[in-house]
Amino acid sequence: MPKLKTRRAAAKRFRRSGSGKIMRRKAYKNHLLERKNQDRKRKLSKIATVHESDVENVELMMPYL
Template identity: 75%
Template sequence: MPKLKTKRSAAKRFRVTGNGKIMRRKAYKNHLLQHKSSQRKRRLSNMATVHERDEENVRLMMPYM
């Protein structure tokens, strides 16, 4: 069976923890930041886990993760 290719866009967006969970960045922190509160921007800076229903799709994009 041939080797599978990793989707490079997914490789740049997702990371795996030691426990095997997939982490992602939060949305809404790229522009229009002047009207968002510091607390909100700080909260958006943290990583979040990928929802369990989306996890299967991410694992298909990154077979050797």
Template identity: 65%
Template structure:
């Protein structure tokens, strides 16, 4: 069976946690930051888990994750 290709765009955006779940970055942390509070920016810096409804699609994009 041939090797499967990884979608490189997805590989740059997702990573696996120790328990095998998929982590992602949060949106809204790139620009227009002066109007956001420091607490909000701090929360946006943390990783979030990919929702269960999307996890299957992400795993198809990353066969060797």
């Protein structure tokens, strides 16, 4: 069986945690930051887990994750 390719866009966005969960960045932290307060920006900086309904799709995009 040939080797499977990883989707490079997904490889740049997702990581596996030590416990095996798939981690992602939060959205809305790229621009228009002046109007967002510090608490909101701090919470957006944290890493989040991928929702359980999306895990299967991410794993298909990254077979060796």
